[in-house]
Amino acid sequence: MRAVDIIIKKREKQELTSQEIEFFINGFTNGDIPDYQASAFAMAVLLNGMTAHETKDLTLAMAHSGQILDLSNIVDVVVDKHSSGGVGDKTSISVMPMVAACGLPVGKMSGRGLGFSGGTLDKLESIPGYRVDLTTDEFKQQLKEKGIVLTGQSLDLAPADGKMYALRDVTGTVPSTPLIASSIMCKKIAAGATAIVLDVKVGLGAFMETLEEGRKLAKLMVDIGHLAGRKTVALLSDMNQPLGSAVGNSLEMIEAIQLLRGQAPADYYEHCLHVAAHVLVLGGRAKDLSVGRAMAEQCISDGSALEKFRVLVQAQGGDISYVDDVSKFGHAKYIKVVNVPRSGFISQVHARIVGEAAVTLGAGRAKKGDPIDHAVGFIIHKKVGDKVKAGEPLFEVHANDEKKLEEARDSVLSAHKFSDEFVSPLPLFYE
Amino acid sequence: MRAVDIIIKKREKQELTSQEIEFFINGFTNGDIPDYQASAFAMAVLLNGMTAHETKDLTLAMAHSGQILDLSNIVDVVVDKHSSGGVGDKTSISVMPMVAACGLPVGKMSGRGLGFSGGTLDKLESIPGYRVDLTTDEFKQQLKEKGIVLTGQSLDLAPADGKMYALRDVTGTVPSTPLIASSIMCKKIAAGATAIVLDVKVGLGAFMETLEEGRKLAKLMVDIGHLAGRKTVALLSDMNQPLGSAVGNSLEMIEAIQLLRGQAPADYYEHCLHVAAHVLVLGGRAKDLSVGRAMAEQCISDGSALEKFRVLVQAQGGDISYVDDVSKFGHAKYIKVVNVPRSGFISQVHARIVGEAAVTLGAGRAKKGDPIDHAVGFIIHKKVGDKVKAGEPLFEVHANDEKKLEEARDSVLSAHKFSDEFVSPLPLFYE
Numbered sequence: 017m018r019a020v021d022i023i024i025k026k027r028e029k030q031e032l033t034s035q036e037i038e039f040f041i042n043g044f045t046n047g048d049i050p051d052y053q054a055s056a057f058a059m060a061v062l063l064n065g066m067t068a069h070e071t072k073d074l075t076l077a078m079a080h081s082g083q084i085l086d087l088s089n090i091v092d093v094v095v096d097k098h099s100s101g102g103v104g105d106k107t108s109i110s111v112m113p114m115v116a117a118c119g120l121p122v123g124k125m126s127g128r129g130l131g132f133s134g135g136t137l138d139k140l141e142s143i144p145g146y147r148v149d150l151t152t153d154e155f156k157q158q159l160k161e162k163g164i165v166l167t168g169q170s171l172d173l174a175p176a177d178g179k180m181y182a183l184r185d186v187t188g189t190v191p192s193t194p195l196i197a198s199s200i201m202c203k204k205i206a207a208g209a210t211a212i213v214l215d216v217k218v219g220l221g222a223f224m225e226t227l228e229e230g231r232k233l234a235k236l237m238v239d240i241g242h243l244a245g246r247k248t249v250a251l252l253s254d255m256n257q258p259l260g261s262a263v264g265n266s267l268e269m270i271e272a273i274q275l276l277r278g279q280a281p282a283d284y285y286e287h288c289l290h291v292a293a294h295v296l297v298l299g300g301r302a303k304d305l306s307v308g309r310a311m312a313e314q315c316i317s318d319g320s321a322l323e324k325f326r327v328l329v330q331a332q333g334g335d336i337s338y339v340d341d342v343s344k345f346g347h348a349k350y351i352k353v354v355n356v357p358r359s360g361f362i363s364q365v366h367a368r369i370v371g372e373a374a375v376t377l378g379a380g381r382a383k384k385g386d387p388i389d390h391a392v393g394f395i396i397h398k399k400v401g402d403k404v405k406a407g408e409p410l411f412e413v414h415a416n417d418e419k420k421l422e423e424a425r426d427s428v429l430s431a432h433k434f435s436d437e438f439v440s441p442l443p444l445f446y447e
Numbered sequence: 448m449r450a451v452d453i454i455i456k457k458r459e460k461q462e463l464t465s466q467e468i469e470f471f472i473n474g475f476t477n478g479d480i481p482d483y484q485a486s487a488f489a490m491a492v493l494l495n496g497m498t499a500h501e502t503k504d505l506t507l508a509m510a511h512s513g514q515i516l517d518l519s520n521i522v523d524v525v526v527d528k529h530s531s532g533g534v535g536d537k538t539s540i541s542v543m544p545m546v547a548a549c550g551l552p553v554g555k556m557s558g559r560g561l562g563f564s565g566g567t568l569d570k571l572e573s574i575p576g577y578r579v580d581l582t583t584d585e586f587k588q589q590l591k592e593k594g595i596v597l598t599g600q601s602l603d604l605a606p607a608d609g610k611m612y613a614l615r616d617v618t619g620t621v622p623s624t625p626l627i628a629s630s631i632m633c634k635k636i637a638a639g640a641t642a643i644v645l646d647v648k649v650g651l652g653a654f655m656e657t658l659e660e661g662r663k664l665a666k667l668m669v670d671i672g673h674l675a676g677r678k679t680v681a682l683l684s685d686m687n688q689p690l691g692s693a694v695g696n697s698l699e700m701i702e703a704i705q706l707l708r709g710q711a712p713a714d715y716y717e718h719c720l721h722v723a724a725h726v727l728v729l730g731g732r733a734k735d736l737s738v739g740r741a742m743a744e745q746c747i748s749d750g751s752a753l754e755k756f757r758v759l760v761q762a763q764g765g766d767i768s769y770v771d772d773v774s775k776f777g778h779a780k781y782i783k784v785v786n787v788p789r790s791g792f793i794s795q796v797h798a799r800i801v802g803e804a805a806v807t808l809g810a811g812r813a814k815k816g817d818p819i820d821h822a823v824g825f826i827i828h829k830k831v832g833d834k835v836k837a838g839e840p841l842f843e844v845h846a847n848d849e850k851k852l853e854e855a856r857d858s859v860l861s862a863h864k865f866s867d868e869f870v871s872p873l874p875l876f877y878e
Contacts, residue, residue: 023619027493052482056618059490062458187487188454 019049019057026060034073041077045176054180055187062192071194071236072243078202079244081176085152085208090160091121095299096209097291098200100224100233101133102217103371104258104396107291108136108166109272110280113325114292116164117315120299123155123165125173125207133223133371134268134380137168142266142345142390146334164328173206196223197236201244211247211298214238215291218446219256221367227252227446234447247298252446253287257365257400260284264379264393264414266345273342276322283399287444289313348391348414350421354429356404361439362432365400369431373424377415392416394428401441404434450480450488457491465504472508476607482614489611489620497625502667503674505625509633510675512607516583516639521591522552526730527640528722529631531655531664532564533648534802535689535827537715538722539567539597540703544756545723547595548746551730554586554596556604556638564654564802565699565811568599573697573776573821577765595759604637622654628667632675642678642729645669646722649877650687652798658683658877665878678729683877684718688796688831691715695810695824695845697776704773707753714830718875720744779822779845781852785860787835792870793863796831800862804855808846823847825859832872835865 017039025032032040040057043049066074087094097112099105112122126136126148137148148168150158158165177199184190204212214237217223218230234250241248260281262271274280275288293308302308315321322339329336338344374380378389395412398404411428415421448470456463463471471488474480497505518525528543530536543553557567557579568579579599581589589596608630615621635643645668648654649661665681672679691712693702705711706719724739733739746752753770760767769775805811809820826843829835842859846852 020617020619023490027490027619050482052486052614053618055483055487056490056620059454059458059487060494060619063491063494183483186451187484188451188458188491189487 019043019053023053023057023060026057026064029064031067032070032073037070037073038077041074041081041176044179045081051183055183055189058180058184058187058189058192058195061195062189066194068236068239068243071198072240074194075198075201075205075240076244078174078176078180078198079205082172082174082206083152084206085173087123087156087159087208090156091123093120093211093299094209095120095122095211095213095295096124096204096207097213097215097295098204099215100200100217100222102255102259103133103221103367103374104260104263104268105134105217105255106136106139106260106262106268106272107215107288109139109269110275110288110321111292111295112164112166113276113328114288114312114315114321115295115299115301116328117320117324118296118301118311120296120301121159121163123159123207125167125169125203127169128381134263134265134374136166138388138390139265139269139272140166140334142269143329143334143338146329147332150332158331162327162331164324164331166328167332169203169207174202177202191223193229193233193236197233197240201237201240205244205246209246212241212249213291213295213298214248214250216250216252217255218252219254219367221258221371222255231447249294249298251291251294254442254444254446255367256442258367258370258396259287261395261397262393263370263374263396264377265388265390267393267395267414270342270345273322273325273339276316276325278316283444290445346391348416350413350415350418352413352415352421352425353409354411354413354425356398356406356408356410357429358434359404359406360434360436362398362400362402362404363435363439364431364433365396365398366431370394370396370428373427373431376427377413377420377424378417389416394424396428398432399441401439450474450484454484454488454491457488457495460495462498463501463504468501468504469508472505472512472607475610476512485611486614486618486620489615489618489623489626492626493620493623499667499670499674502625502629503671506629506632506636506671507675509605509607509611509629510636513603513605513637514583515637516604518554518587518590518639521587522554524551524642524730525640526551526553526642526644526726527555527635527638528644528646528726529635530646531631531648531653533686533690534564534652534798534805535691535694535699536565536648536686537567537570537691537693537699537703538646538719540570540700541706541719541752542723542726543595543597544707544759545719545743545746545752546726546730546732547759548751548755549727549732549742551727551732552590552594554590554638556598556600556634558600559812565694565696565805567597569819569821570696570700570703571597571765573700574760574765574769577760578763581763589762593758593762595755595762597759598763600634600638605633608633624660624664624667627654628664628671632668632671636675636677640677643672643680644722644725644729645679645681647681647683648686649683650685650798652689652802653686662878680725680729682722682725685873685875685877686798687873689798689801689827690718692826692828693824694801694805694827695808696819696821698824698826698845701773701776704753704756704770707747707756709747714875721876777822779847781844781846781849783844783846783852783856784840785842785844785856787829787837787839787841788860789865790835790837791865791867793829793831793833793835794866794870795862795864796827796829797862801825801827801859804858804862807858808844808851808855809848820847825855829863830872832870
């Protein structure tokens with residue numbers, strides 16, 4: 017078998033066999049197949065597509081390029097919840113303690129933010145001391161003892177994916193549905209997930225801008241999950257406007273903690289209940305969604321979700337006084353409230369513009385490895401469909417640099433559109 | 448400007464600017480742009496195409512990636528004749544001395560064979576001592592003094608093309624019309640050609656299998672030539688069956704020399720007259736094709752073309768006794784005559800199968816740098832349309848290995864198809 021023949025086959029829009037895909041991924045992982053062949057292959061896949069079967073084979077080959085975590089002797093079911101990424105999406109930080117409090121053990125490996133999209137690890141690190149680099153043994157130990165882990169991906173899981181992703185980033189081969197789907201799913205499978213809840217974001221602030229694209233990605237990932245023998249469901253949720261109010265690492269961390277206290281923006285609270293219900297059903301802890309939802313509400317009102325979060329933070333070395341008193345989180349030097357310029361209805365809060373403005377402030381990275389500023393970000397007070405009056409607060413900018421503050425304020429103001437007519441609120445979920 | 452953005456632009460089927468193409472080719476040549484970006488770019492070009500303007504820009508950027516040979520102070524016009532490659536195509540070896548004998552100076556740089564397609568340099572090297580590695584100064588000196596040079600491409604011409612070609616070969620990005628056209632044309636331009644006659648082969652033994660593909664490539668190269676300010680014409684000639692009778696390096700060399708003596712298969716003779724006439728017209732030595740053709744016939748009948756070839760061989764260090772007595776060329780150990788198995792008409796002599804069988808015998812290379820055997824090959828006695836009787840000679844195999852002989856014999860026999868009905872001969876030229 018020769019790598020070039022596999023590239024040619026894909027170039028000619030033929031379906032690759034499992035053996036061919038395994039040969040290619042194994043060769044790429046161990047360095048026998050050079051980057052220049054892998055990038056030509058990725059471009060051929062991007063332009064000619066892949067079938068669900070090929071994508072499943074690609075996913076499994078990447079998952080098996082390193083160690084596969086086996087957690088079956090620790091827990092009866094391993095549920096993973098994954099978001100395709102968006103602006104203000106701190107769902108995992110709230111939902112994981114919620115479901116763990118309902119008796120479902122969760123061990124999750126998360127990623128960092130890139131571009132306009134935030135990352136769970138960056139948000140967690142705004143708690144001083146919180147470690148996101150647990151070893152595999154520490155991961156297992158904590159899952160067994162505490163029933164909850166929220167850490168970074170260990171290096172030895174799916175190394176082919178890390179290598180491929182870095183290459184795709186610099187060769188214009190990122191926006192390919194099969195490559196995105198396999199990249200997400202191979203990590204879930206390698207991390208030992210037996211059940212996977214996918215939260216596919218759709219809209220202006222998501223990688224998938226249209227419902228059709230989002231549906232395609234969701235369906236493909238569910239198909240891969242099933243073909244790989246994992247229970248998998250996908251939700252399609254809105255990412256035209258930011259989720260909740262907070263955008264930025266500490267600000268989002270605070271909002272996620274406040275949710276566990278029952279004090280969160282309505283949309284974010286509703287979103288977490290819905291996701292948690294799905295996780296509880298898929299994890300076999302609730303017989304249907306309404307039972308799951310009731311359990312999720314209960315663990316918040318009785319404080320058990322918050323307590324589970326304290327356990328998590330303590331276990332991973334974080335300072336729990338921040339959980340108990342969110343005013344301890346580092347504040348930005350400048351906080352500017354921007355008011356509503358005209359009365360009417362909010363017709364748009366462009367999530368991508370807000371996300372990019374957060375990167376400008378220093379909350380995110382333009383490229384991998386860039387340092388980030390945990391304190392900066394925005395509080396977005398209004399949602400699409402809200403009736404607003406001129407002069408009331410529209411959003412806050414938290415910045416550590418005056419020039420960047422001005423820039424970010426102008427951007428986020430331009431992200432808001434107003435209408436004289438009534439505007440329907442955006443749905444939280446599409447399907 | 449960033450390489451990844453140029454790749455993305457081509458991925459999105461947008462037209463690149465001259466600046467973008469120059470930036471990419473310059474970066475690739477000097478190593479700033481790594482192979483993995485160039486291969487993703489090549490795949491995007493292969494799958495999404497390029498306009499004539501983009502292809503012209505690519506050609507010029509590659510031509511200018513190294514030295515551009517300026518021959519204007521040596522000769523008034525520099526005509527280059529290029530064949531897109533085929534089986535049994537020794538045209539350059541006969542045509543160059545013909546047109547030089549008619550007073551048109553020719554300095555040509557040729558390539559080696561790859562895959563089923565033979566190469567002029569390999570054929571020339573079957574004459575002991577013949578040098579194909581002239582320096583640029585030697586090239587100029589000989590062109591000035593002898594009016595004829597036939598050598599290999601010097602390393603400093605169009606280095607981007609050499610680098611790109613090697614990469615395309617291993618990344619499945621060879622069969623792209625704009626990439627093929629720019630690769631051919633950039634070398635012609637870098638070698639100083641002011642007028643270019645392109646012989647585009649079409650058929651089973653050519654890189655372009657259909658007339659439509661061949662026409663597209665021919666038109667694109669003529670467009671590039673014109674956009675780059677060079678006089679350019681393209682001929683479309685048949686390569687369904689081998690050209691002439693001989694296939695293999697020494698055997699083709701002998702046939703090319705015999706042509707200069709007026710003793711060659713009719714199709715090959717006719718082909719050479721036609722190409723020579725075009726070269727003479729484009730080079731301004733003949734006012735029209737019929738005059739060019741008459742000049743070409745004359746230089747053969749009066750022996751001046753053969754004499755010019757002797758001058759060439761001597762100038763480049765070759766043993767001219769081989770030209771005077773072709774029986775001196777090394778013979779293969781085994782020569783096997785295969786007879787016609789059934790009476791009827793020849794309906795096919797599959798050029799590609801014959802070319803690949805020659806590689807099996809050792810006449811060609813499976814990959815670059817492989818050694819070759821000059822003595823081995825075939826003499827194909829019959830042409831499509833010929834009426835044949837069972838038992839008369841169909842072809843000869845010249846081999847140095849008994850096992851390979853059997854294999855090649857079976858292949859070439861299978862390349863021949865027979866019909867009971869009359870079959871029209873194949874045309875030599877389509878357009």
